[in-house]
Amino acid sequence: MSSELFAYLDGEAIGVVEQSAGGALSFTYDADYRSRRDATPLSLSMPLVRAGHKNKPVRAFLQGLLPDSPGRLAELGREYRVSASNPFALLSHIGRDAAGAVQLLPAGEASADAAERHGDVRELSDTDFAELVADLVRNGDTWGRRTDDARWSLPGAQPKVALFRTEQERWAVPQDSTPTTHILKPAVAPYPDHHINEFMTMAAARALDLRVADDFLVTTERGDAVFVSTRYDRRLEEGRWHRLHQEDLCQALSVPPDMKYQSEGGPGIAAIARLINSLPDAEDRRGNARQFYEALVFSVASLGTDAHAKNYSLLLRRDRATLAPLNDLGSYAPYLAADGGNPKLAMSIEGEDSVGQISLDSLVRVAARVGLDRDWAEARAHEITDGIVIAYAAAADAARAQLGDDPFVGRMVDSIHEYASSRGWNA
Known part of the structure; x- marks a missing residue:
């Protein structure tokens, strides 16, 4: 049976x-x-x-x-x-x-995605939205209670909720098969400022011309701060929402999510390079190689220690496969002084996972694994590492425009500046 x-x-x-x-x-x-x-x-x-x-x-x-x-x-x-x-x-x-x-x-529960979607969402009042977020903050381990009509599933470890955003910029719970359009992640312990960290790190990557998802910050009427990511796997065309297919690199490599870290048997750069090099379309191979390499360099430059294989995704359409915009970016730099440890990357680079020991030469050698030109790879690595402080300074301006003079914004900039100086990059 x-x-x-x-x-x-x-x-x-x-x-x-x-x-x-x-x-x-x-x-x-x-x-x-x-x-x-x-x-x-x-x-x-x-x-x-x-x-x-x-x-x-x-x-x-x-x-x-x-x-x-x-x-x-x-x-x-x-x-x-x-x-x-x-x-x-x-x-x-x-x-x-x-x-x-x-x-x-x-069986018997048909998809209604082909139907026009009008009025099939339940709008949340400001109070309802604030309570939903507050419940998520209070119950971070279990991601809070679900509404009776919530039928979504999201991967990842950080507490989050998926909602629909109306044209009037109201939050709503989809009914039937209406797709969610945004993913919301409130600030929760033990990193109560992570929403600022993620917002600024995404903004810094964007300033350095990396391809990243759209995002913004909101604050509920109860005062809870929320990082909001616009779903790149949803698209509105002629009045109808479409889902764009994607999978993360663990799924593409048949690796279960509890093995997402290379140190626990998960995919490393070599496995991902083989996957990229196996794609049938030459344009996909070139574009994905460049995007993946840029992300690796940025993870070193920003102290992004959680860039495991599940944090990279491929958008699939017919026989094409293109790396999705980067998401879930964050920096360990503001916690380095308190921790006093030796931060390690989720994927080793040329056999080294201690971030402070990874040289630009090692990064450039990795570029060869995915068929990239050495001169381009070296120049791009310098652009990212030498531009990281300026990029975070610009990100701080964007954060202050939404949050005011939050002290964590300055802490982020100072910690990145200190780290870049210790590496001998232009700071």
């Missing part, structure tokens, strides 16, 4: 996920869909050349749609009375609005 979840991409049926009585997972593409020239794969780990795929890639893909937080998974398990370790069971309840274009729905 098996159970089934029907997979849709932006409202189009593409196949079926099955779970056997013993818990084994499989995915089978719809035959008509698979035969189309414009078909998009569910995952690079499950190519269209094969009709069916077995447990390992399917399980890693489903797990990658769910939160990394054990507390959050346990809360979902209690809420829906299923095992927190069973991604199939969890997604049978919350698979209607996941990362990318995918929807996973039980």
Whole structure:
């Protein structure tokens, strides 16, 4: 006996996920869909050349749609009375609005993505919105309570909520299959200023011409600060919202999310380079190589210690695969003095993961792994490292415009300046 979840991409049926009585997972593409020239794969780990795929890639893909937080998974398990370790069971309840274009729905529950969407969201009052955020702050381990009509699933470890933003800039809970358009992450312990950290680090990356997602800050009527990321996997066209398909690099490599760090057996630069070099389109290979290299350099320049494989995603469309805009950026610099430790990157560079020991020469050697020109790679590394202080200074201006003279803004700039000076970069 098996159970089934029907997979849709932006409202189009593409196949079926099955779970056997013993818990084994499989995915089978719809035959008509698979035969189309414009078909998009569910995952690079499950190519269209094969009709069916077995447990390992399917399980890693489903797990990658769910939160990394054990507390959050346990809360979902209690809420829906299923095992927190069973991604199939969890997604049978919350698979209607996941990362990318995918929807996973039980038999008889059709996707309504092809329908026009008018009036199918429930607007939140300012008080309701403030209480939703406050509950998330109070219950960070479990990500707070879910509203009865919440059907979304988000990956990651940090507490967050997905909402729809109306044309009138009101927050709303989607009804039926209406996709969420923004991801909101409030400031929670033990890093109560992380919303500023993330906002400034994203702004600094943008100032250095890295491709990053759009974002902004809001403050609720209760005074809770929230970092808001605009979903790059959602697009409004001619009055209808579309989901753009994506997957993170752990999903693309059939790696479960609990192995996202290289030190715990997860993907490193070599595995990601092989994936990029295996893409069929030459433009994708070149563009992704450059974007990935720039992100690596920025992680060294900004002390971005959490840039693991799940923090990189690919947008999939037909046979094309392009790295998505960077998201979830942050710097360890403001905590370095208090910690006094030796910060390490999530992925080692030329065998070294201690950030302070990684040289520009090591970064340039990495560029060769993904086929980049050495002169370009060296020049780009200097642009990013020598420009990091100015970039954060500009980010501070943007943060103060929204927050006023918050002391953490100055702390961010000072800590980056001190780190850059210690590395001998222009500061």
